[in-house]
Amino acid sequence: MVFLTRALHGGGAERALQSVAGALNSQLFDVHIVPLFNSAISPEFGHATVAPSFEAVWFERTKTEVVQQQVPLPQTPPTAETMAAPRPRFPAWVTFIASKLTSAQKQRIRASIAFKIARLGWRAFKAARRELTADAPPPCVDVALPPPSEELSPAAARPGIKATALTPYDNMADYIAQILAGLGHSAIVISLMEEATIVAWLASLRTPMRYLAWLHTVESLYLDQIFPAPAQRAKFDILLHAAVARSERCVFPSRGCCDDLTELYELPPDHFQCIYNPIDLATVRRLSELPFERPLAPHPNVPILVSLGRLSPEKDHAHLLKALSLLRQRGRDFLCLIIGDGDHVGEITRLIEHHALADQVRLLGAVQNPFPYLAAADALILTSKFESFALVLVEAMALEAVPVAVDCPTGPREVLDCGQAGVLVPPGDERALADAIEHIVWSEADHSALLATMADRLKSFDIATVALQWERLVGKVHAKATLTDEACPDSTRPNFESAADVQDSARYSAGLHR
Known part of the structure; x- marks a missing residue:
């Protein structure tokens, strides 16, 4: 079991992760924590106790070791020339629909429209007329996918091949995919918070893996706060929507959060599960x-x-x-x-x-x-x-x-x-x-x-109760994965390493739940 997290230390989400990771049955699970960013380990600190039963794999160190063996995918930052390039126009019906929708309605269909546009090789724009002013040019969502014929293969399969990263998380996902590939197909990933969930989704397009999204906020309110610019919010919505839909299950610590994201992204309610954040009473009192x-x-x-x-x-x-x-x-x-x-x-x-x-x-x-x-x-x-x-x-x-x-x-x-x-x-x-x-x-x-x-x-909220709920959930995912592998061998399993299949990956995941 691999916990993929932005950092080892932080707020309540990181405290919950440490508690769960330390309480899982070590005879059933080989637990690893993979922070995306370095963080100093303290043997014991106020928010939790680092249990000796799991291993922390530092992304930066692993990244360095990988770079010594192969050339990473290069980043291609935007230039004045590319930013000034002519932008494709939306068909009239897209502009018409977007201009007639309320903010809430636009939010619910934005990801779906953007994916369809992106699959055509266009850049996706939020096409609300009231936002198209002289002082504010059309905001670019900047999730342009390569043409369907161009593959998004992992760097391990194509060392040195030039490719433009789709997102800031894309190269990170390459390295994470290589870490996970070394752990075998039976590894179940639990991605903590939004960024790690997006990285897990992108990694799943590169190597066979299954992951559970573990989110910890009221997304409809939180995303508005951290992305005040509509273009930034639209871009992140597209990525997070796809990442949550592709997950085996999305876990929240409260039922209210489950309902919130169910409505925001129009995903089936049974795709979400509430598992409370735990507390280790003995440790806290000590x-x-x-x-x-x-x-x-x-x-x-x-x-x-x-x-x-x-x-x-x-x-x-x-x-x-x-x-x-x-x-x-x-x-x-x-x-x-x-x-x-x-x-x-x-x-x-x-x-x-x-x-x-x-x-x-x-x-x-x-x-x-x-x-x-x-x-x-x-x-x-x-x-x-x-x-x-x-x-x-x-x-x-x-x-x-x-x-x-x-x-x-x-x-x-x-x-x-x-x-x-x-x-x-x-x-x-x-x-x-x-x-x-x-x-x-x-x-x-x-x-x-x-x-x-x-x-x-x-x-x-007792840690023993919560850990048992996680063990049961991971057990169900593993059992379903085993049945799926038997019913759909590698030769017939859909290949999600093609850019044109990004949307299909979410649809395939939803089909498994049905």
């Missing part, structure tokens, strides 16, 4: 007993609040700080620890000063072991605009820090069992958030029933 990585200044007899996550716009720390400002105005004294780093740190620092919260809020930055801080907290505050799961809510429950979360799409409601195992507050209502924190921290109400419900809810 790590919580270690000293603070960064000692806190003395703050005697005040409640401690913790916010844990990336410092990025979707985490909406501005909403948190507005609620904390209301608490300060009510005369409440507290210490709020904001743990994490990101590009938004400057804006958050400015907001802390704006709300006069310098004495109540501490920016700790990224820490390897956040669990001692969670164990010391009275409450964990989550103000995200969207969350696929929010593993930190589970970690807070394990350490009896009551989770107070904005009821955003889609994870918090599901993790907290509709508010039975924590507190949910309406999005955008800082007064309701301040009231909820005040009730949990300063009221004299007995919270023993809530703590008991939290402890019971944790059973759904």
Whole structure:
């Protein structure tokens, strides 16, 4: 079993990967982790424990070894001449349809149209009339496929042959395909997050392999944020749509995320499966007993609040700080620890000063072991605009820090069992958030029933339970692969190494599920 991931360390998705990889039955599975980018290994760190039962294969090192044996596919960056070349015009019916569609309707059919156009050897454009202005020329999706007669064979089969990479991931997929080919046809790949899933799909066009996509976000909201330019979003949609459709199954940590992508890409609901992100209770509790990585200044007899996550716009720390400002105005004294780093740190620092919260809020930055801080907290505050799961809510429950979360799409409601195992507050209502924190921290109400419900809810996320679900899913894929190999030998199996068969690969995969 091969876990293909962008990086070994990161947020909740990477913590979940490490937990699952370390808990799988080593007598049944030979587990490997292949990060696409180098990352330092720490024997034990706050977010998880690196289990000795799996092997980390570093992409950069493997790439270097491969380059010594053969010439890699060269990149061909765009030039002024190629960018200025005449662009093919759309047939009138494409322009007409695109101009009459709503944004949601365009989103659902964009990938299908782009694939049809690309198969004709054209470049795919988003042809909405309202976007074709003098200041904004037609955005190129830039997924032009070579003519159907030109093969996309792996570099191993055609060393030194010049070919233009279709995507930034194309050459990477060549190297990954060679790694996977060395592990044999029985290897099952689990691709973590979007980039790794696209690489897995491209690798599957080069070598016989089966993969499961393991995604961790509300894609309809996340993609809009990371790709504000319509052309970039359209390009990534095409790649991700094909990669998800070609996978044996797409796994999300919440049912809401499954429903979201089912609607976004119009794929059959049974192509998706919900498996919760796990928690290793023994490890989390043991790590919580270690000293603070960064000692806190003395703050005697005040409640401690913790916010844990990336410092990025979707985490909406501005909403948190507005609620904390209301608490300060009510005369409440507290210490709020904001743990994490990101590009938004400057804006958050400015907001802390704006709300006069310098004495109540501490920016700790990224820490390897956040669990001692969670164990010391009275409450964990989550103000995200969207969350696929929010593993930190589970970690807070394990350490009896009551989770107070904005009821955003889609994870918090599901993790907290509709508010039975924590507190949910309406999005955008800082007064309701301040009231909820005040009730949990300063009221004299007995919270023993809530703590008991939290402890019971944790059973759904236990690592042993989740690992068994993964073992069963991989077992089903392997069994189906065995039956497919017997029914469709290599001589009759469709060949997806041709550019013209890119779309057919997704159709073939969908046919297997039917």
